[in-house]
Amino acid sequence: xxxxxxxxxxxxxxxxxxxxxxxxxxxxxxxxxxxxxxxxxxxxxxxxxxxxxxxxxxxxxxxxxxxxxxxxxxxxxxxxxxxxxxxxxxxxxxxxxxxxxxxxxxxxxxxxxxxxxxxxxxxxxxxxxxxxxxxxxxxxxxxxxxxxxxxxxxxxxxxxxxxxxxxxxxxxxxx
Numbered sequence: 001x002x003x004x005x006x007x008x009x010x011x012x013x014x015x016x017x018x019x020x021x022x023x024x025x026x027x028x029x030x031x032x033x034x035x036x037x038x039x040x041x042x043x044x045x046x047x048x049x050x051x052x053x054x055x056x057x058x059x060x061x062x063x064x065x066x067x068x069x070x071x072x073x074x075x076x077x078x079x080x081x082x083x084x085x086x087x088x089x090x091x092x093x094x095x096x097x098x099x100x101x102x103x104x105x106x107x108x109x110x111x112x113x114x115x116x117x118x119x120x121x122x123x124x125x126x127x128x129x130x131x132x133x134x135x136x137x138x139x140x141x142x143x144x145x146x147x148x149x150x151x152x153x154x155x156x157x158x159x160x161x162x163x164x165x166x167x168x169x170x171x172x173x174x175x
Contacts, residue, residue: 031052031174031175032052032174033049033050033051033052033055033110033172033174034049034050035048035049035050035110035146035147036048036049036050037147044132044135044136044139044140044147045139045140045147045148045149045150046147046148046149046150047149048149049110049111049148049149051110051172051174052174052175054174054175055172055173055174055175056172056173056175057170057171057172058099058102058104058108058170058171058172058173059168059170060095060098060099060168060169060170060171061168062113062115062166062167062168063091063094063095063098063166063167063168064080064087064091064158064160064163064165064166065080065081065086065087065090065091065094065163065165066080066090066094067079067080068080068081068090077119077120077121077162077163077164078162079162080160080162080163080164081164083119083121083127083130083164084116084119084126084127084130084131084134084164084165085127085130085131085133085134086134087134087163087164087165088130088131088133088134088135088165088167089134089137091165091166091167092106092134092135092137092138092167095109095167095169096138099169099171102171103173104171104173105144106138106139106144106146107144107146108146108171108172108173109139109146109148109169109170109171110148110149110170110171110172111148111149111150111169111170112148112149112150112151112167112168112169112170113150113151113153113167113168113169114131114135114150114151114152114153114165114166114167115153115154115155115158115165115166115167116128116131116152116153116154116155116164116165117154117155117156117157117158117163117164117165118154119164125154126154127164128152131152131165148169
């Protein structure tokens with residue numbers, strides 16, 4: 001090999017090493033879930049979540065609040081809870097039970113998708129503040145500080161008339 005080939009080989013090797021170092025610096029430590037906070041924000045969600053390779057992943061289907069009042073209110077919002085906050089709390093309690101059955105907790109949730117229907121009592125707009133009032137009882141608190149990455153959207157309807165909230169989660173168990 002000529003001197004030029006050796007110089008190119010050295011440059012390519014140096015660049016490859018630099019790329020490897022950058023990739024390793026951005027990858028979480030083995031076995032640890034790392035939650036990336038939103039810069040300059042105390043909002044109770046994460047910007048993103050690193051999940052280490054080899055973790056067990058559980059995808060929970062969307063859940064709505066169980067019917068709490070079935071006397072003649074089948075298609076009524078009141079049959080699932082009085083409002084968005086009450087329904088959010090009921091859904092998250094149900095999700096916590098499902099996770100517990102798998103030996104996980106809400107602290108293991110890394111991603112959440114929340115679907116809110118417009119509340120008829122609020123001009124058919126989603127009640128985001130009601131959702132957040134229920135959500136913050138379970139995430140980003142002193143008792144459970146872990147915050148998932150999350151998407152919250154308003155949808156036209158859910159499969160169960162009267163349901164205002166449906167939530168699906170992804171939870172992980174690192175090894």
